[in-house]
Amino acid sequence: MEINFIYPLVGGLIIGAASSLLQFGLGRISGISGILANTPSATLKKDYWRIFFLMGLIFGAAICLSFKPQLFSYTFEAPIISYILSGLLVGFGTRLGSGCTSGHGVCGIARLSKRSITATLLFIGAGIATVTLKGFFL
Amino acid sequence: MKKNLIALLSGSIFSIGLVISGMTNPKKVIGFLDIFGDWDPSLVFVMAGAVVFNFISFRFIFKRKPLCDTQHQLPANSSIDKKLVIGSIIFGIGWGLSGICPGPGIVNIITAKSEIFYFMTSLFLGIFLFSLFDKKSA
Numbered sequence A: 001m002e003i004n005f006i007y008p009l010v011g012g013l014i015i016g017a018a019s020s021l022l023q024f025g026l027g028r029i030s031g032i033s034g035i036l037a038n039t040p041s042a043t044l045k046k047d048y049w050r051i052f053f054l055m056g057l058i059f060g061a062a063i064c065l066s067f068k069p070q071l072f073s074y075t076f077e078a079p080i081i082s083y084i085l086s087g088l089l090v091g092f093g094t095r096l097g098s099g100c101t102s103g104h105g106v107c108g109i110a111r112l113s114k115r116s117i118t119a120t121l122l123f124i125g126a127g128i129a130t131v132t133l134k135g136f137f138l
Numbered sequence B: 001m002k003k004n005l006i007a008l009l010s011g012s013i014f015s016i017g018l019v020i021s022g023m024t025n026p027k028k029v030i031g032f033l034d035i036f037g038d039w040d041p042s043l044v045f046v047m048a049g050a051v052v053f054n055f056i057s058f059r060f061i062f063k064r065k066p067l068c069d070t071q072h073q074l075p076a077n078s079s080i081d082k083k084l085v086i087g088s089i090i091f092g093i094g095w096g097l098s099g100i101c102p103g104p105g106i107v108n109i110i111t112a113k114s115e116i117f118y119f120m121t122s123l124f125l126g127i128f129l130f131s132l133f134d135k136k137s138a
Helices: A006-026 A032-044 A051-065 A080-096 A101-110 A113-137 B002-021 B026-033 B043-061 B082-098 B100-112 B114-137
Strands: none
Touching: A006 A101, A006 B002, A006 B043, A006 B100, A032 A051, A032 A080, A032 B100, A032 B114, A051 A113, A051 B002, A051 B100, A080 B100, A080 B114, A101 B043, A113 B026, A113 B082, A113 B114, B002 B043, B002 B100, B002 B114, B026 B043, B026 B082, B100 B114
16 A cells, blocks of 8 residues: 655645744634634734634635646545534534644644643544544444 | 744644645544544644744744743643543544545635535634634533
8 A cells, every 4th residue: 555645744744834934923823622612702903813813714725726636636525414414513612622633632632731732642543533434333 | 924934834834834735635644543443644744844843943932922922821720621632532533534634625615626625614603603612612
């Protein structure tokens, strides 16, 4: 089996660079679930960096789509109910657990935070269990 | 203004990294979580690339104050509590159901697929439900 690791590795390094830039410039952790959840209240308080970060995510996606549309050639194959249920659990769970793949996974582990290492092991473990069980029953 | 521009740039770079790495492709994510099935380990390199980059750069970044603030804002809580554990497990289950976490969810808005519309709407609903739950339990 041939594993293409160049794209994942380069992409990972770019994610690290983006996250380091935010920490260097703003002193903020690039935790996307937290940024997303706090955007409405922060924007009302005229604190705009979060909404700029989110606009950046969309802008970067637009750049990728216009230069290399084949990067988006994948499809979404699960039934609609999976996306609805998934969104609810991801939204609620990342707030309760104070972070997602970016905040705990990318930033927290690099800071050697015990909370983030625990969270990452748990959400990857729960993800593995879910995919495995789904494979059994469906 | 400088703060917002850095956030915009960081978000754009983050997004490009997510797309190049394959994290935005739900099939790749589910393949990564399917360790007992047809395992696709390539996303290990995404995490490794991002964490190693931050691990090294954070040593320098945390030595001085950020460019646009007086100090780095880091989570004060260092205890592994019930909220962290349960939240991360709930998030992991949701992640395994769809293969989408918050960052890739936002980036995938550009695909204009209905699945992403359902995911993002329920994600916001999940965040909102948590804020109700949090007020009640506080």
